[in-house]
Amino acid sequence: MSRIAARFAKLKAEGRGALMPFVEAWDPDHATSLALLKGMPAAGADLIEIGCPFTDPMADGPTIQLAGRRALDAGASMKNTLAMVRDFRADDTDTPIILMGYLNPILSYGVERFCADCAGFGVDGLIIVDLPSEEADLVLPHATANGLDIIRLIAPTTDDARLPLVLNGSSGFVYYVSITGITGTRTASGDELADAIPRIRRFTDLPIAIGFGVRTAAQAAGAVTHADGAVVASALIDIVKADLDSNGGKPKPDTVARVLAQVTALAEGVRGVRSAA
Amino acid sequence: MNAPSPRFGANSLRNGPDARGRFGEFGGRFVAETLMPLILEVEAAYNAAVADPAFQPELDRYLKDYVGRPSPLWFAQRLTDRLGGAKIYFKRDELNHTGAHKINSCMGQILLAKRMGKTRVIAETGAGQHGVATATVCALFGLPCTVYMGAVDVARQAPNVFRMKLLGAEVIPVTSGASTLKDAMNEALRDWVANVRDTFYIIGTVAGPHPYPMMVRDFQSVIGNEAKAQLHEAEGRLPDMCVAAIGGGSNAMGLFHPFLDDPSVRLIGVEAAGHGLDTFQHAASLSRGRPGVLHGNRTYLLQNEDGQIQEAHSISAGLDYPGIGPEHSWLHEIGRVEYEAATDQEALDAFQLCTRTEGIIPALEPAHALAHVAKIAPAMDRDKIIVMNLCGRGDKDIFTVAEALGVKL
Incomplete structure (x- = not known):
């Protein structure tokens, strides 16, 4: 059983949903992002998404765009993003790590070598934003050969006719993009989620995580009322950015602690809800 | 969707793209899932327009009497x-x-947008020629128009910015990246993701996800x-x-x-x-x-x-x-x-x-x-x-x- 499947099985047995915080690799620098990553499991993260910086993140709002820019300016690359996973795995062999990013840096790295290195360094799953099902054969065989889960995005625009195609070849969990829009902007209403999640469940037994627009503990709790997990990204990055803005571009001594405190607050929100599944 | 039958004979170089929108290994549809259904809808609508005997004569009339071809x-x-x-x-x-040549394709795309019942148009522009052409056809057809333009280009192409505004378009300067055409296209794509249901994206060049490279080429x-x-x-x-x-x-x-x-x-x-x-x-x-x-x-x-x-x-x-x-x-x-x-x-x-x-x-x-x-x-x-x-x-x-x-x- 993959780490992702094992983790969701464990949470299901506990009767609760998953909190999946996001950390942009190398934002604003290597040390800060590695400290965030390493601190997240103890703070309450059940799975962790690592954002792979890209110059042109077309599905991301200003928060993640700027985080990616800061990371690249600090020297981020695909290679040293993978190295962060290796360093994380030195202390933690249980928490699933999912890389989220765009296709071009993966193509540039070499898809086959990338998937092999991901597996070797301890990555469990991939979310490739600009790789829809129609193009997935570029990556899927190599991901499968290396035991990596391919986590598909499902959007409000993905209709019933299309869902089987999108789900075909997806594993680990499915990621419901809860709004038509970019990250860190709008938030889906409870009614929208109450319509969307059961619709997707008719087509898959995979766990469903909700992302895009989940910012607060209450919203994370709302998300796991309907689904199996909540992804929080921009709200955590905003804490980093506020510190950088007020401290001459440098993180403050307690920046990491405050982001992790927010992860804990989100985790408490999630843990206060019995899972719907 | 359905593979277009070769229009120009089996050995022609003009038959591309294939059913996946590829020219050899190039092209394709590398967009977020939110956009994917819409991209397929544009493709279906374009294929239907091409098959409709009324579409080309209508476009030809606009090209002759309005564009001046x-x-x-x-x-x-x-x-x-x-x-x-x-x-x-x-x-x-x-x-x-x-x-400029940009209006050839804008005219074709706005007719397609009308056929699809879209009520809002977005575009990216570099020099401003495509933005002006898009703003022009939007004025002609009475559709609201938003044009994304790199802030650097807004500064170096001021006359075209003013033209677009005169034509009723909203021009949004883009400050991400180097603030030029690439960044304007990113921002237009982000707008489209957020407004998929009512918005048509008039792309200015033979790039973007399939069917745009084919469609813009056909119109040009x-x-x-x-x-x-x-x-x-x-x-x-x-x-x-x-x-x-x-x-x-x-x-x-x-x-x-x-x-x-x-x-x-x-x-x-x-x-x-x-x-x-x-x-x-x-x-x-x-x-x-x-x-x-x-x-x-x-x-x-x-x-x-x-x-x-x-x-x-x-x-x-x-x-x-x-x-x-x-x-x-x-x-x-x-x-x-x-x-x-x-x-x-x-x-x-x-x-x-x-x-x-x-x-x-x-x-x-x-x-x-x-x-x-x-x-x-x-x-x-x-x-x-x-x-x-x-x-x-x-x-x-x-x-x-x-x-x-x-x-x-």
Whole structure:
């Protein structure tokens, strides 16, 4: 059983949903992002998404765009993003790590070598934003050969006719993009989620995580009322950015602690809800 | 969806893309899932329009009576004499309404948007020509229009910004990245993701996810089809060479496509070499880039060793793009089209040459094509014929040129 499947099985047995915080690799620098990553499991993260910086993140709002820019300016690359996973795995062999990013840096790295290195360094799953099902054969065989889960995005625009195609070849969990829009902007209403999640469940037994627009503990709790997990990204990055803005571009001594405190607050929100599944 | 049957015979180079939107290994549909259903909807609507006997006549009527097509094919006698070699013809797409070739495709796309019942239009623009053309057709059809434009381009193309506003469009300056065309396209795609249900994205070049490279090429092919017929009338034969500037590559694709199956016709695309191909300040994706994925398609891109996209540079805002349409990448790899480059300085020299010898102020984009023509025409025999796409007029560029020439206006 993959780490992702094992983790969701464990949470299901506990009767609760998953909190999946996001950390942009190398934002604003290597040390800060590695400290965030390493601190997240103890703070309450059940799975962790690592954002792979890209110059042109077309599905991301200003928060993640700027985080990616800061990371690249600090020297981020695909290679040293993978190295962060290796360093994380030195202390933690249980928490699933999912890389989220765009296709071009993966193509540039070499898809086959990338998937092999991901597996070797301890990555469990991939979310490739600009790789829809129609193009997935570029990556899927190599991901499968290396035991990596391919986590598909499902959007409000993905209709019933299309869902089987999108789900075909997806594993680990499915990621419901809860709004038509970019990250860190709008938030889906409870009614929208109450319509969307059961619709997707008719087509898959995979766990469903909700992302895009989940910012607060209450919203994370709302998300796991309907689904199996909540992804929080921009709200955590905003804490980093506020510190950088007020401290001459440098993180403050307690920046990491405050982001992790927010992860804990989100985790408490999630843990206060019995899972719907 | 359904594979289009070969329109031009089994061995034609004009049958692409395949059912997946690929030209060889280039093209495709690399967009977020939110957009994917919409992309498929655009493709289905376009295929239905092409199959509808009423669609092309309607487009033709707008092209004739509103855009002013056919654009003339002008024998540039004085320029030919000056260069002393091949006969040079200009395909005068700068005489179109709004002053460039961009409106050919905008007119086709707005008719498609209407057919699809879309009530809002967005576009990206570099030099502003595509933005002006989009704002124009939106005014004509009464649709609200939002144009994304890099903040750097807003500054260097101020007259076009004002034109768009006069036409009723909202112009949003984009400050991410290098604040030029690439960033404007990112922002337009982000708008589209957030407004999928009511919005049509009028893309300005032969790039983006399938079906855009095919659709924009089809609409722009009116250029090559007319040129072929006009030259036949004037000279009774095919040209020996067609030359066009390349940013994303829409004017070049429009000129070249009808000639792809005529092996005697050399086709030359001219990229922007900026300060020089061996500097890092150019926009020559084919000469100095390598394949990757950006803006929905797989194509040649300027990128670093980590797959991060690099900023392009050109004096011409319309060529200032680190990618190129996927069909060009394929034509480059199979060797059917040759790709050359001209520097900022060479384009400026050609700009002045054209102005003084022909009384035509060209845009800086076709000035790159002319710069290459000026390099090669003198060595060609006098009975050879070159058709060059004069795809835009230079009124928008006079401030940039004045600055480059050290003139205060």
